Amino acid sequence: MSAEPAAARTAADAAAGRQPLYQPKVSRLWWLRRRSYTLFVLRELSSLFVGWFAVFLLLLIRAVGQGEADYQRFLDWAANPLVVLLNLVALGFVTLHAVTWFNLAPKAMVVKVRGQRVPPQMIAMSQFGGWVFVSLVLAVVLVGLL
Amino acid sequence: MADRITLQVTRYRPEQGSAPEVVDYEVPLRPEWTVLDGLNYIKDQHDGTLSYRWSCRMGICGSCGMTVDGDPKLSCGTFLTDYAPGPVRVEPLRNFPVIRDLVIELGDFLRKLVRVQPWLTRAHNRPIDAGEYLQTPSELDDYKQFSMCINCMLCYSACPVYALEPTFIGPAAIALAQRYNLDSRDEGSAARLDVLNDHDGVWACTFVGECTTACPKHVDPAGAIQRYKLSAALESMKGYVMPRGGR
Numbered sequence: 001m002s003a004e005p006a007a008a009r010t011a012a013d014a015a016a017g018r019q020p021l022y023q024p025k026v027s028r029l030w031w032l033r034r035r036s037y038t039l040f041v042l043r044e045l046s047s048l049f050v051g052w053f054a055v056f057l058l059l060l061i062r063a064v065g066q067g068e069a070d071y072q073r074f075l076d077w078a079a080n081p082l083v084v085l086l087n088l089v090a091l092g093f094v095t096l097h098a099v100t101w102f103n104l105a106p107k108a109m110v111v112k113v114r115g116q117r118v119p120p121q122m123i124a125m126s127q128f129g130g131w132v133f134v135s136l137v138l139a140v141v142l143v144g145l146l
Numbered sequence: 147m148a149d150r151i152t153l154q155v156t157r158y159r160p161e162q163g164s165a166p167e168v169v170d171y172e173v174p175l176r177p178e179w180t181v182l183d184g185l186n187y188i189k190d191q192h193d194g195t196l197s198y199r200w201s202c203r204m205g206i207c208g209s210c211g212m213t214v215d216g217d218p219k220l221s222c223g224t225f226l227t228d229y230a231p232g233p234v235r236v237e238p239l240r241n242f243p244v245i246r247d248l249v250i251e252l253g254d255f256l257r258k259l260v261r262v263q264p265w266l267t268r269a270h271n272r273p274i275d276a277g278e279y280l281q282t283p284s285e286l287d288d289y290k291q292f293s294m295c296i297n298c299m300l301c302y303s304a305c306p307v308y309a310l311e312p313t314f315i316g317p318a319a320i321a322l323a324q325r326y327n328l329d330s331r332d333e334g335s336a337a338r339l340d341v342l343n344d345h346d347g348v349w350a351c352t353f354v355g356e357c358t359t360a361c362p363k364h365v366d367p368a369g370a371i372q373r374y375k376l377s378a379a380l381e382s383m384k385g386y387v388m389p390r391g392g393r
Contacts, residue, residue, distance in 0.1 A: 019160035021243035021251055026309045033216070037306055040354040104353060108372040115284045 042093070043100050049093035056087070102127035151175040151226050152233035153184050155196065158244050166244065168235075175230060181221040182210050185236070185248075198248035205362060208298030212248055213237040218300040218360045239303040241312075255299055258315050261341050262323035267334025285330040292325035292370055294363040301357035301367050307350055314350040315341065317357035317367030324370040327377075343378040351375075 031041040063074035077083060105127050106120030150172050158166040171192050173184040182200055189196045200210040203222045210221045215235050226234065242250035272279070301317035308314050323342055327335040342348050351371045358368040
């Protein structure tokens with residue numbers, strides 16, 4: 001909240017004998033005021049990196065589709081330190097995105113079994129459990145292919 | 147422990163100047179004193195023109211919300227000793243226009259509250275001699291948490307979405323809509339859908355979660371909103387799949 005001058009007294013205010021209201025302004029750096037606000041803005045920003053991973057995957061698929069030479073060129077480009085750095089940053093943001101998303105699940109889902117509410121931690125754990133399971137399956141498939 | 151503490155109170159006196167200013171007041175620091183007791187002391191001993199709202203002094207009326215050291219708090223439940231040695235900043239609730247000193251203009255919230263129809267709605271009322279609408283303890287549990295809301299507006303003050311998009315209907319209004327939507331006696335959820343399933347309704351919320359942190363009654367408005375997003379999405383799906391929008 002910055003010390004902006006109050007809004008001018010409107011004609012309606014004056015007619016009703018009212019003093020002007022003070023309208024606080026939102027600072028452009030409002031998201032630095034609290035840790036939770038900063039985390040929230042970072043989570044919003046993470047959507048850009050989720051989008052980047054999707055583009056990266058599409059480029060990979062296109063390179064594979066166009067033959068071995070293109071695929072090799074893609075691998076060389078992906079090994080560029082700048083691209084690796086970008087992907088590492090993106091991985092961090094995508095992880096933030098996934099973790100906050102899974103933690104949201106128990107807020108959105110209230111599941112009752114035989115009249116008893118399933119504890120929120122259990123719903124969150126089932127999400128994380130599913131994530132670990134899918135990752136393991138993918139790891140097994142990839143190791144099997146190598 | 148020092149026996150006095152300084153309150154830095156934001157004062158807006160429209161007839162004197164155009165911008166709020168911070169005024170320091172020294173008040174006794176007693177273990178049983180809250181920020182509200184400090185303000186009452188200032189009004190009695192230093193300056194009788196200091197303006198602020200309060201009533202019950204026991205965290206149930208919801209009138210004495212203020213920003214204490216940057217956090218939205220009920221000033222009657224916020225103890226001065228927790229801020230010793232001070233100073234303690236006392237400002238009006240954020241995100242609202244200020245009428246005077248610590249008194250905010252709450253008309254926006256009251257207009258929004260009415261829009262979600264926070265009352266029991268029945269398609270057909272049963273005759274009185276048919277008796278009460280009975281409810282099991284489990285049905286009561288479904289909405290009880292949301293019925294604890296005291297309309298103190300701390301959640302609006304904590305919400306950055308409300309600060310940036312004042313048309314957002316806001317955490318407490320949605321939590322109170324859910325208080326009735328989840329009540330087994332209520333049949334008004336379809337009427338509330340259009341207000342809630344809207345850009346200015348639940349979809350404006352980006353789940354910062356600060357409303358739940360600020361809530362002094364553990365209502366969890368953020369949870370209410372995320373739950374309603376799921377219901378609203380299912381209702382919208384029904385609109386595509388079912389004849390007549392499933393209504």
